[in-house]
Amino acid sequence: MDLSYSAEDEAFRAEIRAWLEQHLTGRWAELRGLGGAGRDHERFDDRLEWNRLLAEHGWTCVGWPEEHGGRGLSLWQQVIFHEEYARADAPARVNHLGEELLGPTLIAFGTEEQKVRFLPKIVAVEELWAQGYSEPNAGSDLANVQTKARLEDRHWVIDGQKVWTSNAHLSQWVFVLARSEPGSERHHGLSFLLVPLEQDGVDIRPIEQLTGGSEFNEVFFTGARTDADLVVGEPGAGWAVAMGLLGFERGVSTLAQTVDYGRELDDLVAAAEQNGAVDDPFIRDRLAQLRVELEVIRAQAMRGLSAIGLGDDSAAAGGAGSIFKLVWSNWHKRLGEVAMDVAGPAGLLARPSGPAYDLDEWQRLFLFSRSDTIYGGSDEVQKNILAERVLGLPREARG
Ligand SMILES: Cc1cc2nc3c(=O)[nH]c(=O)nc-3n(C[C@H](O)[C@H](O)[C@H](O)COP(=O)(O)OP(=O)(O)OC[C@H]3O[C@@H](n4cnc5c(N)ncnc54)[C@H](O)[C@@H]3O)c2cc1C
Numbered sequence: 152m153d154l155s156y157s158a159e160d161e162a163f164r165a166e167i168r169a170w171l172e173q174h175l176t177g178r179w180a181e182l183r184g185l186g187g188a189g190r191d192h193e194r195f196d197d198r199l200e201w202n203r204l205l206a207e208h209g210w211t212c213v214g215w216p217e218e219h220g221g222r223g224l225s226l227w228q229q230v231i232f233h234e235e236y237a238r239a240d241a242p243a244r245v246n247h248l249g250e251e252l253l254g255p256t257l258i259a260f261g262t263e264e265q266k267v268r269f270l271p272k273i274v275a276v277e278e279l280w281a282q283g284y285s286e287p288n289a290g291s292d293l294a295n296v297q298t299k300a301r302l303e304d305r306h307w308v309i310d311g312q313k314v315w316t317s318n319a320h321l322s323q324w325v326f327v328l329a330r331s332e333p334g335s336e337r338h339h340g341l342s343f344l345l346v347p348l349e350q351d352g353v354d355i356r357p358i359e360q361l362t363g364g365s366e367f368n369e370v371f372f373t374g375a376r377t378d379a380d381l382v383v384g385e386p387g388a389g390w391a392v393a394m395g396l397l398g399f400e401r402g403v404s405t406l407a408q409t410v411d412y413g414r415e416l417d418d419l420v421a422a423a424e425q426n427g428a429v430d431d432p433f434i435r436d437r438l439a440q441l442r443v444e445l446e447v448i449r450a451q452a453m454r455g456l457s458a459i460g461l462g463d464d465s466a467a468a469g470g471a472g473s474i475f476k477l478v479w480s481n482w483h484k485r486l487g488e489v490a491m492d493v494a495g496p497a498g499l500l501a502r503p504s505g506p507a508y509d510l511d512e513w514q515r516l517f518l519f520s521r522s523d524t525i526y527g528g529s530d531e532v533q534k535n536i537l538a539e540r541v542l543g544l545p546r547e548a549r550g
């Protein structure tokens with residue numbers, strides 16, 4: 152496996168690095184490091200503006216084909232883009248779901264009208280998207296979706312409830328998996344609908360998290376409406392579209408995540424040096440272990456991507472996505488735990504802030520990273536996939 156970059160790729164790296172150095176200055180420099188998992192509330196409006204500046208300069212949707220408004224970058228140039236973006240500590244981007252999940256899904260499954268209507272506004276960061284899959288009784292078991300949709304007067308009319316809908320309160324649209332064929336079961340009879348959030352039939356109620364933030368929501372649909380032609384794929388055949396979308400979930404940006412993790416680890420080592428925790432051999436060992444594991448995770452991500460780049464499906468068939476999800480999410484959770492060990496008893500105390508409390512970055516990381524092994528497919532579900540689909544073990548008993 153050759154992991155070196157070509158001269159053309161290195162020239163591209165110099166271009167994006169120079170652009171970031173030139174533009175991440177003045178008022179934008181204040182946004183460095185803001186946003187990200189568990190911290191989406193940080194200077195959201197300013198980060199939205201920054202994202203629109205990126206769009207003006209062609210730095211959104213960089214992997215999409217040019218005909219759909221992207222840059223048509225090669226896989227490795229996308230990796231470089233995300234690496235440099237993370238290295239510059241540029242503010243977290245705000246439309247992950249539109250750019251990395253819905254956009255590629257529309258390109259693959261959408262009608263021409265849907266592409267023309269929605270893709271340019273994702274590229275320009277004018278419309279933000281939320282994901283309406285999970286329900287109170289349909290999380291890991293997504294095929295149990297009960298939200299209903301019926302066609303009436305050239306509209307879909309939607310009734311039901313979604314939950315854990317990240318950023319619905321900041322978005323204009325949501326893609327919804329709903330049961331459109333009465334009496335259908337499991338993955339049959341579902342439709343994948345594009346639904347505007349700003350309407351009377353939609354009620355968005357924030358859920359307060361352990362961290363004190365409210366990034367996700369319950370979303371209630373009571374006679375909510377969307378145009379009849381805003382179904383992606385055939386009505387009743389939405390499962391294939393929904394699964395196609397999940398296939399885009401672990402794209403190249405996950406490699407950049409390892410750059411962010413590297414920075415978090417550097418900061419933790421610095422904090423341990425500062426408060427003397429690094430003198431504790433137990434903590435030193437754990438920090439060293441985290442460093443080694445992160446290198447392994449990065450090499451594994453590169454191997455998976457290079458297989459995709461070479462058109463080799465064996466990595467996917469070998470469960471590379473599930474293995475990667477298992478290792479990075481557990482690594483990040485351990486980072487949070489070591490951070491609490493480094494903080495010592497001070498880690499137990501939150502700072503009072505007005506009527507509420509405020510957490511420092513390590514407390515927030517510790518608490519938010521508990522969710523890493525849940526979203527995007529829980530640990531247990533990834534292990535089931537590996538056991539059944541890769542190792543060929545007997546299927547678990549299902550009730
Ligand atoms: C931070 C965060 C953001 C999220 N954002 C969104 C979003 O934007 N949109 C959206 O639709 N959803 C979102 N989710 C929801 C997420 O997809 C679900 O939480 C996840 O699918 C798990 O479903 P559940 O919470 O219903 O748990 P359940 O499926 O009820 O699982 C409960 C426990 O049982 C285990 N379990 C379940 N089935 C099995 C099995 N067959 N074998 C062994 N163990 C099993 C699970 O691993 C878990 O430990 C988000 C979740 C989090 C934490």
